[in-house]
Amino acid sequence: MNILIIGNSHVIALEAVLKHINISDYANLDFIAAAGGQVIEHYDFTSMTVKAKDKNALAFDIKNLDEYDVIFVYGLRLRSWADGTKNWLRLLTEASAEYLSAAVKQQMFKDYVTDSAHCRALQLLGKLNLLDRVISVPSPLPIERESNFQFKNNDLRLYESSMAKEIQKLGVKFLNTPSELNCDNGIFTKRLYKTSRDDDFNHIDEVGGKIVLKLFVENAYELKGRDLDKKWSEL
Amino acid sequence: MNPYNNQPTRAFWKPAVASRSMYEINDDIWKPKFNIIPSNRVSTYGSCFAQHIGRALKSRGFGWYITEPPPFGLNPKNANAFNYGIFSSRTGNIYTSSLLRQWTEWAFGFKTPPEEVWEKNNRFFDPFRPNIEPEGFESDTELLRSRAHTIQMFKKSVMNSNYFVFTLGLTECWVNEEKTYEYPICPGVAAGDFDEKKHKFKNQQFQSILKNLSEVFNIMRKFNANLKFILTVSPVPLTATYSANHVCVATMESKSILRTVAGQLAANRPYVDYFPSYEMINSPVYKGSFFEPNQRTVSKFGVKYVMDTFFQSISNKFGTHQKNQTNLEDIDDDMICEEQLLEAFGQ
Numbered sequence: 001m002n003i004l005i006i007g008n009s010h011v012i013a014l015e016a017v018l019k020h021i022n023i024s025d026y027a028n029l030d031f032i033a034a035a036g037g038q039v040i041e042h043y044d045f046t047s048m049t050v051k052a053k054d055k056n057a058l059a060f061d062i063k064n065l066d067e068y069d070v071i072f073v074y075g076l077r078l079r080s081w082a083d084g085t086k087n088w089l090r091l092l093t094e095a096s097a098e099y100l101s102a103a104v105k106q107q108m109f110k111d112y113v114t115d116s117a118h119c120r121a122l123q124l125l126g127k128l129n130l131l132d133r134v135i136s137v138p139s140p141l142p143i144e145r146e147s148n149f150q151f152k153n154n155d156l157r158l159y160e161s162s163m164a165k166e167i168q169k170l171g172v173k174f175l176n177t178p179s180e181l182n183c184d185n186g187i188f189t190k191r192l193y194k195t196s197r198d199d200d201f202n203h204i205d206e207v208g209g210k211i212v213l214k215l216f217v218e219n220a221y222e223l224k225g226r227d228l229d230k231k232w233s234e235l
Numbered sequence: 236m237n238p239y240n241n242q243p244t245r246a247f248w249k250p251a252v253a254s255r256s257m258y259e260i261n262d263d264i265w266k267p268k269f270n271i272i273p274s275n276r277v278s279t280y281g282s283c284f285a286q287h288i289g290r291a292l293k294s295r296g297f298g299w300y301i302t303e304p305p306p307f308g309l310n311p312k313n314a315n316a317f318n319y320g321i322f323s324s325r326t327g328n329i330y331t332s333s334l335l336r337q338w339t340e341w342a343f344g345f346k347t348p349p350e351e352v353w354e355k356n357n358r359f360f361d362p363f364r365p366n367i368e369p370e371g372f373e374s375d376t377e378l379l380r381s382r383a384h385t386i387q388m389f390k391k392s393v394m395n396s397n398y399f400v401f402t403l404g405l406t407e408c409w410v411n412e413e414k415t416y417e418y419p420i421c422p423g424v425a426a427g428d429f430d431e432k433k434h435k436f437k438n439q440q441f442q443s444i445l446k447n448l449s450e451v452f453n454i455m456r457k458f459n460a461n462l463k464f465i466l467t468v469s470p471v472p473l474t475a476t477y478s479a480n481h482v483c484v485a486t487m488e489s490k491s492i493l494r495t496v497a498g499q500l501a502a503n504r505p506y507v508d509y510f511p512s513y514e515m516i517n518s519p520v521y522k523g524s525f526f527e528p529n530q531r532t533v534s535k536f537g538v539k540y541v542m543d544t545f546f547q548s549i550s551n552k553f554g555t556h557q558k559n560q561t562n563l564e565d566i567d568d569d570m571i572c573e574e575q576l577l578e579a580f581g582q
Contacts, residue, residue: 094306099384102373104306104317112308 001027007074010139013209037077037117045124070220075139076118109162143201144188261544268508270553275397276300278323282404284469291542303388324388327364330404332447342390353427360426403493404469406439466497470516512541
């Protein structure tokens with residue numbers, strides 16, 4: 001099974017897993033990634049070539065896109081915890097204002113999703129008639145920490161449902177990150193899976209990466225109607 | 236020798252108008268009182284035509300002061316649909332001087348905002364901003380909370396601005412006689428139910444408009460002593476009249492009264508100026524060429540001509556550097572105008 005993962009910095013945790021676990025009997029994984037949402041600028045989806053490489057961009061020996069059985073679009077700012085102004089945290093914080101109507105809030109969430117690099121990547125794949133082999137996955141929820149964030153659980157849930165709905169409207173299978181990673185409140189990723197970088201509450205570690213990667217392969221098989229053998233569950 | 240000998244060229248019809256191309260008449264049509272500079276905060280409110288002023292300020296790098304900006308994430312098209320970035324706060328169109336006074340009195344605590352809401356198909360509409368949410372609010376509580384926020388943001392724009400630009404649009408209005416407040420549109424048109432016992436038509440006259448604007452200036456300057464005002468009169472004719480007059484006659488009467496009030500205030504108060512956008516579109520000199528074929532909608536060229544004149548006049552008088560001309564692409568021809576709903580009732 002040839003699988004391509006198009007993403008951003010979140011693919012690092014997945015790629016790291018492959019250094020320790022051999023899944024070549026099940027899948028051949030390729031990655032194309034760049035920081036933030038820049039992959040759509042670094043990769044030309046029409047000519048299927050890498051337009052530019054820099055130190056923040058990962059691009060390995062990419063085949064033609066139509067040679068992949070399944071393509072994952074992973075992260076790309078559907079949830080973004082990075083510092084800066086244009087991020088998901090700001091969206092949720094502003095949406096928590098009491099004076100905003102539910103209609104405005106819904107439109108904010110919808111526009112944020114449909115204007116994201118993630119959706120633009122899906123649209124580019126749609127132009128190539130590849131959406132039937134695409135699975136869309138947001139980046140993991142931010143890592144749990146003590147700081148209080150000014151958003152409400154209800155707003156997060158509204159955003160999550162809007163995100164799934166808008167992606168599905170494009171005719172793409174939407175797959176949320178594994179619930180196993182999440183705290184009981186469903187708002188954060190467990191501290192257990194935090195990357196070792198001190199100030200980074202955005203990325204998961206290799207252990208979390210393995211959980212995500214397994215989910216990817218299992219869903220790729222399911223999309224293609226194939227079964228995994230017993231040895232897979234022992235990996 | 237007589238006093239006219241010392242008058243400038245612009246005072247004489249032949250050299251100022253008849254001998255010039257109509258596109259040159261604006262060279263010295265306005266001598267602004269105030270030197271607006273990009274770092275100044277300018278709030279804009281008023282009737283539909285006022286929407287162009289804020290956008291023109293923004294596109295030229297001036298400080299259009301928005302106190303109720305669109306929340307993060309909302310794209311520009313939908314922000315516009317929800318009435319963000321139309322005026323400095325989400326008041327919707329303020330067509331009359333009395334409506335401006337009403338918003339001012341709510342904002343500064345002189346009157347309590349009414350709790351009236353209009354319900355239609357289980358959605359709730361704000362009688363004072365009937366089109367502020369395209370599908371209405373989901374509850375009266377949500378509506379009142381949103382309006383309360385806008386009132387605060389209106390207040391903030393008054394408190395922190397250097398200039399307050401207001402475009403006078405109408406003299407005709409509908410009031411709730413029982414409760415003594417005014418609606419921006421007749422109940423029953425956009426939403427709500429018309430009740431002839433409560434809802435009364437008023438066609439405001441010179442004295443009441445002058446009094447309303449004077450009161451507005453007094454209140455605003457009590458809280459922001461340095462605030463200056465620029466008045467304009469919308470050149471857009473009435474969509475419909477409820478007076479006994481032909482709509483053309485009603486339009487001329489309304490605009491003439493508004494123009495006279497604006498002129499009187501600008502002449503008598505050093506902190507008030509009048510910008511002649513009305514004349515630049517409506518004067519016979521321009522032969523109606525800035526109107527679309529319906530003779531009501533001002534074309535993009537008309538808007539550009541007016542807004543370019545606004546900035547060029549400031550530059551001519553004060554010598555300040557102004558950014559390029561207004562781009563036609565920056566002019567939104569999809570203005571938000573509740574009054575236009577009345578068109579649906581004309582057969």
